[in-house]
Amino acid sequence: MLTILTAIFISLFVMFYFFKTSKEMPKNWYEWKTEFRFQYVGAVGLVHDLIYASRDKVALYPQNDKVAVITGGNRGIGLKIIEKLLACEMTVVMGCRDPKAGEKAVSQLVNLSKTKGKFVCEALDVGELSSVLAFTKFVKENYKKVDILINNAGIMFAPLHKTSEGFESHFAVNYLGHFFLTHLLMPQLKAAGSKGRSARVVNVSSVVNLIGRINYKDINGDKYYYPATAYNQSKLAQILATRHLNKMLREQNANVEIFAVHPGVVDTDLFEYSATTSVPLLKKLIFKTPERGSRTIVYAAIDPSLEGKGGSYLSNGGKSPFHPDAKNPEKCEKLFKFTCDLLKIKEFGNDKI
Numbered sequence: 001m002l003t004i005l006t007a008i009f010i011s012l013f014v015m016f017y018f019f020k021t022s023k024e025m026p027k028n029w030y031e032w033k034t035e036f037r038f039q040y041v042g043a044v045g046l047v048h049d050l051i052y053a054s055r056d057k058v059a060l061y062p063q064n065d066k067v068a069v070i071t072g073g074n075r076g077i078g079l080k081i082i083e084k085l086l087a088c089e090m091t092v093v094m095g096c097r098d099p100k101a102g103e104k105a106v107s108q109l110v111n112l113s114k115t116k117g118k119f120v121c122e123a124l125d126v127g128e129l130s131s132v133l134a135f136t137k138f139v140k141e142n143y144k145k146v147d148i149l150i151n152n153a154g155i156m157f158a159p160l161h162k163t164s165e166g167f168e169s170h171f172a173v174n175y176l177g178h179f180f181l182t183h184l185l186m187p188q189l190k191a192a193g194s195k196g197r198s199a200r201v202v203n204v205s206s207v208v209n210l211i212g213r214i215n216y217k218d219i220n221g222d223k224y225y226y227p228a229t230a231y232n233q234s235k236l237a238q239i240l241a242t243r244h245l246n247k248m249l250r251e252q253n254a255n256v257e258i259f260a261v262h263p264g265v266v267d268t269d270l271f272e273y274s275a276t277t278s279v280p281l282l283k284k285l286i287f288k289t290p291e292r293g294s295r296t297i298v299y300a301a302i303d304p305s306l307e308g309k310g311g312s313y314l315s316n317g318g319k320s321p322f323h324p325d326a327k328n329p330e331k332c333e334k335l336f337k338f339t340c341d342l343l344k345i346k347e348f349g350n351d352k353i
């Protein structure tokens, strides 16, 4: 009995050691607690990916009149999303930090001279509001409508860094910049949507929304910063905003629907700051491939069966449980208004800029 218990303890410790969010050991009780909670939801996510593997699929079909905008996409899951959107013959506008490298990455995957889709790449640092504004101007000047917006770019467990506007980088990149982009592109999204064929916004969130908390008193981690806490907060923020914005648009009878997606636990460079970098083979073995990770995101963006189901949080091709706060409309509205105040937005989707 003692041998079995010792073996279980050692296996759990080894798992913990190689899957912790940082390369260093936690330094206090709060960090230990955050690590255990993260490992628990991560393990639940992995089991979910395994159980629902057969449900995790998307049917691609030609939609050559559609314009899709995606952030990131020069690597990881985003690259595979672009491949699928181009296979649907869409015009795909990718916003990334290094457009030359982005174009090269996509052209290595898709033969751009043969695909029926069109690919355009434009500079975007989603963490910098001035860059989001410039990118939006480019989109607005070139496209009267946007059918699909995929807010995909993200960072995870990065050391403390503030953007030039003073926002903590997870909050700025994963949440705030995408919120601003969605606001600025809302007229184009509304122009694209019609009854029975809504325009769609897909916010790429994460299962860790379940353990997130919006710390209104220290949103930028000025008083205390722990990378996993910042990541979890930004991913919960995406879900709360998804729920409120979808409700708002429904009340306006606008033909735009907002979805949030957990792509699965996927083997990408997102884990660069975590301990998993020391076990790449194990990661390859038990995590999803980026191709699989892209499926539910594209499903949320194009599947006709999801019409009218905006506000949903999807994982592995179906609805999935999310943070209880996101079921509370007042809590969703509180964050939404707080964000509009931060960004000086007077009327979401309708400000003159």
Ligand SMILES: NC(=O)c1ccc[n+]([C@@H]2O[C@H](COP(=O)([O-])OP(=O)(O)OC[C@H]3O[C@@H](n4cnc5c(N)ncnc54)[C@H](OP(=O)(O)O)[C@@H]3O)[C@@H](O)[C@H]2O)c1
Pocket (backbone or CB within 6 Å): 071, 072, 073, 074, 075, 076, 077, 078, 095, 096, 097, 098, 124, 125, 126, 127, 128, 151, 152, 153, 154, 155, 156, 173, 174, 204, 205, 206, 207, 262, 263, 264, 265, 266, 267, 268, 269, 270, 271
């Ligand atoms: N992988 C997973 O297990 C997992 C699980 C749940 C959720 N997600 C979410 O899935 C999304 C994609 O992640 P991934 O796994 O594909 O990660 P990844 O391989 O690290 O790719 C991240 C992408 O985001 C871009 N990006 C980062 N900061 C940016 C900025 N300031 N401006 C513009 N682009 C920026 C990166 O571009 P650069 O090359 O310029 O850095 C890259 O294209 C993220 O939102 C992530 O939170 C992933």
